[in-house]
Structures are given as structure tokens and as C-alpha cells.
Amino acid sequence: MRLSQYLLPTLRETPADAEIVSHQLMLRAGMIRRLAAGLYSWLPLGYRVVQRVEQVVREEMNAAGAQEVLMPVVQPAELWEESGRWDNFGPELLRIKDRHDRDFALGPTHEEVITDLIRGEVRSYRQLPLNLYQIQTKFRDEIRPRFGVMRAREFVMKDGYSFEADEASLDRTYEAMFEAYGRIFSRLGLDFRPVRARTGAIGGSVSHEFHVLAESGEDEIASCPSCGYAANVELAEAAAPETERPAPGEELRTVDTPGAYTIAAVSAMLDVPADRTVKTLFAEGRHGPVALVLRGDHELNEDKAAAHPALGGECHFLDGHRVKQLAGAEPGSVGPVGLDVEKVTVVADREAAVLADFVCGANRDDQHLMGVNWNENLPEPQAADLRMVVKGDPCPECRTPMDTTRGIEVGHIFKLGAKYSESLGATYLDADGREHPMLMGCYGIGVSRIVAAAIEQNHDDAGIRWPEAIAPFDVALIAINKKKSQRVADAAEAVYAELREAGYEVLYDDRDERPGIQFNDADLIGIPHRLVVGDKGLDRGVYEYKARTAAESEDAPADGLLEFLRTRAGDV
Incomplete structure (x- = not known):
């Protein structure tokens, strides 16, 4: 992609209303623009990152045996009334009426819709288990949307739902999803931690959250460096004291x-x-x-x-x-x-x-x-046990002093059991013809939130430093003063063609801008690898190469460029 033809409105100054780093950098890097409180348009650069995240999620979900579907955003109130959540979900559920005065909601989640779908399609235990997911826009009417896409009202989410005949099957699927989530966040290049968590408004008996570790995180996590115990502090057990109560020594x-x-x-x-x-x-x-x-x-x-x-x-x-x-x-x-x-x-x-x-x-x-x-x-x-745990509390499993860190929740999995299948009548017949409610699991990933979380974890004073798996482009190519040097223009065009033919996604800065502006923009948008074509380098038969995470640049040979890049950027 030629930058001269690309919608990339970068900003030099930090917007005053952006409170955290990811919000600031997403605005400055031309990734998003605000439409209204908690509502953002994704510009081309930002949407490419969303698509890269979706690609990894989709690949791992498919590999784990889940099947992709797509359900409506607008949901009839009748389903929510059947589940009992129309009145008790809270004001985050945006309720609307159609022209016939019928009640609907903009979906914050899809337990009701997926259960309605499956109750009409599944009759026998032979059709189970089923694991379905979608990647779709959700809407939750947050009372105070903030931090850009981190806590927006409209967001992109992967929500998955499994239907099982028994607890053993649910356990297997839950474990498969737990492992798939670990692979997803590892592939995305994120430093993350799965923790035990409360189930909240979704319901169910068991749940785990997946947190990207970052100081800006809204959640606090207690974890044991010895045995691996980890839980959201909302759930973490405060171990019982080992010491007995001292004898009284004072008068009242x-x-x-x-x-x-x-x-x-x-x-x-x-x-x-x-x-x-x-x-x-x-x-x-x-x-x-x-x-x-x-x-x-x-x-x-x-x-x-x-x-x-x-x-x-x-x-x-x-x-x-x-x-x-x-x-x-x-x-x-x-x-x-x-x-x-x-x-x-x-x-x-x-x-x-x-x-x-x-x-x-x-x-x-x-x-x-x-x-x-x-x-x-x-x-x-x-x-x-009534209290919040604090740093240094003994682990409830091995009594090693625990650490506390902050995290950004990017994934959450639940064992729902029969909560929704019973209320909505989603049943199956077993081998003896007896009717049972299906057991369900629920598996969510905040796709758009991952983009912000990745920035919170990967940035410096100059801008974003994308993990390679979700970077919008693989290589930033800069031509220095190409307007004044035809050989620079010709060499840059040749490099651009060579890299694209080899499969690299390249953002070619072919603008007639000062080198400082070109370098600053490249650092700001955080593309992992940068190649600079200039007269001085061409005199020596090299291009200037710099990894976004490196402190210094190095020479890349013009003859053998692809081999050099493969040692730095890998195969694409």
C-alpha cells in the first residue's frame, strides 16, 4: 500500500480527552475516530489490526472444532423474557421498539439467541456436542464509556457457545477452549494470564478470565509465583490464618x-x-x-x-x-x-x-x-473469608506469598450448565428416549479490546510497537528525497515490488515529506520492520534496516534483501 494513497491521518499532538496510552496512540496513529461517547469508526490502519486479530481467533477456534455462525444484532424481547434477563440484566441492555411497538434489544451477548437456534435444530444426543461461535459487533450501554475502545459501548467480540449432553462432555469442551485461548493469546504475542473469576451477569458455575498484564488494567489479579494459582481479587481466597488468637492482655x-x-x-x-x-x-x-x-x-x-x-x-x-x-x-x-x-x-x-x-x-x-x-x-x-486479598497474602493452595498485578480482561470462559437451556426449553433425547436439558458453555474474546490491550503492553515514547502477528503491515518502506533522486525512486519501487511478490505486507511511504516526518510516522504506527532507501545507502549497495524494538539501525544488503529480512522478520 502506498502511503500517498492511504487514509492515515496521524496527529502530532495528544488529544486532550484521551486518558490512557492506547486511546492516545490509536487516535494519533489514525486508527480510530470518535463518533459519539463510546462509539468509534475504525480507519483502514486500525481495521487491519482488527482483522489480523480475527484471523488468529478464527484459525484457533476452527482448529479446536468450533463452527462459525452469524446471528442478528437485534434480538426480540420475548427471548430475554423467557430467560428472565429482560428485567434483571440492567441498563447496559439497550432496549428499542420497532414500528409495530414491539420490544427488541441490541445484543450485548447472544446466549438467548443461540439457545433458541439450537432448541429448534437439535433433538438427539447423537447431534451433540456442538460448539458454535461468531465474530460480531456487540452493544452495551455503558454508564461511563471511557478509555477509547477499551470500554466502548459498541465493540467487536468473538462469542462462542457449546451444547453438551453431560458434565464430562462440558468439561472436555471447556478444557479445549481454555487451551485454545492460551494458543490465541500466545500467537498474538501478548503477555497474558488466565485467572479464576466470578461469573457475573452471564451466570454459570465456573469461569476463567484471560488478562493481558498492563499497569493500566482495570482488574487486579492475585497470583502465586510458586504453584501457579491465579484469580481475580474479586474471587481470590484469603487463606485462613495459621496463628491462633492470642490470649487477652488488656482491660476493656x-x-x-x-x-x-x-x-x-x-x-x-x-x-x-x-x-x-x-x-x-x-x-x-x-x-x-x-x-x-x-x-x-x-x-x-x-x-x-x-x-x-x-x-x-x-x-x-x-x-x-x-x-x-x-x-x-x-x-x-x-x-x-x-x-x-x-x-x-x-x-x-x-x-x-x-x-x-x-x-x-x-x-x-x-x-x-x-x-x-x-x-x-x-x-x-x-x-x-470476607476480605480482598492483598500483595503478600499467603497462597490458599501452597501458602507462598502472592503477587498482585493489574490486567486487562480480553477473554472470559464460563460453564453455564443448564441455566439457559432449562429456561428456554433446549432439550435432547438420550439413548433411552428420555428428555434432558442440554448443558452449555460460553466462551468470549474481546477482539477490539485486544487491539487496545496490545498497545498498552507494547509501546514506547515514540509510539506503538506491534507484535508481529497483529501488526497492520510487516514492513514500512521509506524513500528518502525520492523527488530529488530518480535512482532512489526507482530503487524504492523495485524493493516495494520485490517485497510484495515475496508475500510481505508493505506500507510504502512514497510521500514528498521530510525524512523526520516519515520516520516519526513509522515509529508512531509501530510497524515491526523498517527499510529506508536513500542515496547514501545506494552508494554502498545497502538499505537502512531497523526493527521497531531495536535501539539502532543496521545495513541490509540490496543484493540478498529477502534472505536478510527472513532472518529478522521470518517467512510470511
């Missing part, structure tokens, strides 16, 4: 703490470390209020709390008025001592349950208690 006493309503303020006022304080949060439980007690330096994991039997799946905090009715004080001065156990269930995180001589709110405004001890000043609590 009340202290005034005027204006100290946070752990930091209380710790500073009383000169007590945060890990010797506790905080108490009140939530609505299945059979009445629940007091959740955590060590002062720990944060509540709402998903873990919601899973506790006392809460029954939801974690709704009580407002200040209700808290004062139960505890007698405003939030910030409340604690577990003196609560009416007939009315309030006390559940303590496992670390809080082994504290002795701790500090907590006195249930009187502007006062706290010191020297508090379980079993002496208040009843023994129910102990449970």
Missing part, C-alpha cells in the same frame, strides 16, 4: 475519639496500628441485619460477603439511619460490642476473628473501645 476501656470516623483517623488519634482495629459494616441479611467485621487495614469483598449464607446472594448495605437504630451511633463509631444478637448476626472475617486486644467503635458517637476481646467482651463470631 472506653476512649473519646471526637471527629475520628475513619480507621486512619482512629489509628492516628489512639496511636494504634490499623491492623489492631476493626471496622463494622451493616448489611441486609436473609433473616435480618448482618454485622460484617473486618480488620481495619482490610477491605470488604462484596462478592464474598454476598455468598455467605447469612446474606443469601446480595450485599445491600444499611443506610445511616438504620445503622443508628441498630447500634446506637452513627457509622464511624459503631462496633460489634453490645449488639443485640437476637436481632443482628455477627460475621467476622477470619483475620478479624483471631485478633485480641483490638479497637472498635463503642456504639456511642465519638467514642471507641480499646482492649476488646472475643469471648470476653462479646460473643464468638461466625468466621468467614
Whole structure:
């Protein structure tokens, strides 16, 4: 492709509204342009990267036995009502009406549609298992779209769905997809990590996320460098403490703490470390209020709390008025001592349950208690894992101190079980003629998000540094001052033809621009290999070659160029 004929509107300055590197560079490199909040047009350079990602995804999905389909973006409300998600999916589901006043949705995902398709086509166990996927545009009405295509409202996604006759078959397909995802992200040249995750709005029993590791990631991942355990911190287990609770050593006493309503303020006022304080949060439980007690330096994991039997799946905090009715004080001065156990269930995180001589709110405004001890000043609590894990926590499987890193979720796989097949009536007949609901799996990859994630992981001050598998072009060819030198123009044309004939995708900068602009644009758009044709090099029978990731350039022989490139860029 000749750059003089290519729509590549690069920008010198960083757009003010672009917050993260990938958004900045995608705009500057002429890959995308904003249409409205969370809606982007893909320009030729950007769309080539999307297509390269799609190609790898498609090849690996096909190799794993999945079959490609294409389903409508617009989905009838009746299907979502059958599954029960029309009312509970949330405002991310964009609801629309047609001219006949019938309700539809723009598809954020396709569980309902694929299940409807298969329930009409599959009757017998002999037709199972089935693994189907599509690569298609999705729409989710994000409340605050941001970070460019990283969290857009419209995006390109690969979503796949499997239908199985039994758990063993589902396990095999899930494992095959897990392995296929590993191959996809490896081929794309990404530093990634699969982690255990919660299932969220999609539902199901087991799920794994695949994260591209990057400091800009919205998710935090806990991982063990020893045994390989890895999980999103929303799910990661905080290992039970190995030490027993110390014996009490202090007398209970009340202290005034005027204006100290946070752990930091209380710790500073009383000169007590945060890990010797506790905080108490009140939530609505299945059979009445629940007091959740955590060590002062720990944060509540709402998903873990919601899973506790006392809460029954939801974690709704009580407002200040209700808290004062139960505890007698405003939030910030409340604690577990003196609560009416007939009315309030006390559940303590496992670390809080082994504290002795701790500090907590006195249930009187502007006062706290010191020297508090379980079993002496208040009843023994129910102990449970309620908190977010932090760096250095012991691994729940081998107790090695864990690391925490940030990641960008680019893939998610689920074991859905019979969640959708039961509600939509997708059944099959077994060998004895008995009817069963099909078991399902769900397998998603954020194709357009991968493009941004790859940039977050592969860039420098000059611009993007694409992994070769998804680079929009293989080689950037630059002709220096070709307008003034016919032999440069002729040599560059010859190189361009030679590389294309050999199968390389080449972006030939044939513009009449200053060399500095040409070099800057080449670095900005991040093509892995650059060849420069100039008079000085031609005098010596060489071209200037530079890998995008290299610090220095080197000579490439004009005679034997393809052989030289194969040692740097490989075969195409």
C-alpha cells in the first residue's frame, strides 16, 4: 500500500480527552475516530489490526472444532423474557421498539439467541456436542464509556457457545477452549494470564478470565509465583490464618475519639496500628441485619460477603439511619460490642476473628473501645473469608506469598450448565428416549479490546510497537528525497515490488515529506520492520534496516534483501 494513497491521518499532538496510552496512540496513529461517547469508526490502519486479530481467533477456534455462525444484532424481547434477563440484566441492555411497538434489544451477548437456534435444530444426543461461535459487533450501554475502545459501548467480540449432553462432555469442551485461548493469546504475542473469576451477569458455575498484564488494567489479579494459582481479587481466597488468637492482655476501656470516623483517623488519634482495629459494616441479611467485621487495614469483598449464607446472594448495605437504630451511633463509631444478637448476626472475617486486644467503635458517637476481646467482651463470631486479598497474602493452595498485578480482561470462559437451556426449553433425547436439558458453555474474546490491550503492553515514547502477528503491515518502506533522486525512486519501487511478490505486507511511504516526518510516522504506527532507501545507502549497495524494538539501525544488503529480512522478520 502506498502511503500517498492511504487514509492515515496521524496527529502530532495528544488529544486532550484521551486518558490512557492506547486511546492516545490509536487516535494519533489514525486508527480510530470518535463518533459519539463510546462509539468509534475504525480507519483502514486500525481495521487491519482488527482483522489480523480475527484471523488468529478464527484459525484457533476452527482448529479446536468450533463452527462459525452469524446471528442478528437485534434480538426480540420475548427471548430475554423467557430467560428472565429482560428485567434483571440492567441498563447496559439497550432496549428499542420497532414500528409495530414491539420490544427488541441490541445484543450485548447472544446466549438467548443461540439457545433458541439450537432448541429448534437439535433433538438427539447423537447431534451433540456442538460448539458454535461468531465474530460480531456487540452493544452495551455503558454508564461511563471511557478509555477509547477499551470500554466502548459498541465493540467487536468473538462469542462462542457449546451444547453438551453431560458434565464430562462440558468439561472436555471447556478444557479445549481454555487451551485454545492460551494458543490465541500466545500467537498474538501478548503477555497474558488466565485467572479464576466470578461469573457475573452471564451466570454459570465456573469461569476463567484471560488478562493481558498492563499497569493500566482495570482488574487486579492475585497470583502465586510458586504453584501457579491465579484469580481475580474479586474471587481470590484469603487463606485462613495459621496463628491462633492470642490470649487477652488488656482491660476493656472506653476512649473519646471526637471527629475520628475513619480507621486512619482512629489509628492516628489512639496511636494504634490499623491492623489492631476493626471496622463494622451493616448489611441486609436473609433473616435480618448482618454485622460484617473486618480488620481495619482490610477491605470488604462484596462478592464474598454476598455468598455467605447469612446474606443469601446480595450485599445491600444499611443506610445511616438504620445503622443508628441498630447500634446506637452513627457509622464511624459503631462496633460489634453490645449488639443485640437476637436481632443482628455477627460475621467476622477470619483475620478479624483471631485478633485480641483490638479497637472498635463503642456504639456511642465519638467514642471507641480499646482492649476488646472475643469471648470476653462479646460473643464468638461466625468466621468467614470476607476480605480482598492483598500483595503478600499467603497462597490458599501452597501458602507462598502472592503477587498482585493489574490486567486487562480480553477473554472470559464460563460453564453455564443448564441455566439457559432449562429456561428456554433446549432439550435432547438420550439413548433411552428420555428428555434432558442440554448443558452449555460460553466462551468470549474481546477482539477490539485486544487491539487496545496490545498497545498498552507494547509501546514506547515514540509510539506503538506491534507484535508481529497483529501488526497492520510487516514492513514500512521509506524513500528518502525520492523527488530529488530518480535512482532512489526507482530503487524504492523495485524493493516495494520485490517485497510484495515475496508475500510481505508493505506500507510504502512514497510521500514528498521530510525524512523526520516519515520516520516519526513509522515509529508512531509501530510497524515491526523498517527499510529506508536513500542515496547514501545506494552508494554502498545497502538499505537502512531497523526493527521497531531495536535501539539502532543496521545495513541490509540490496543484493540478498529477502534472505536478510527472513532472518529478522521470518517467512510470511
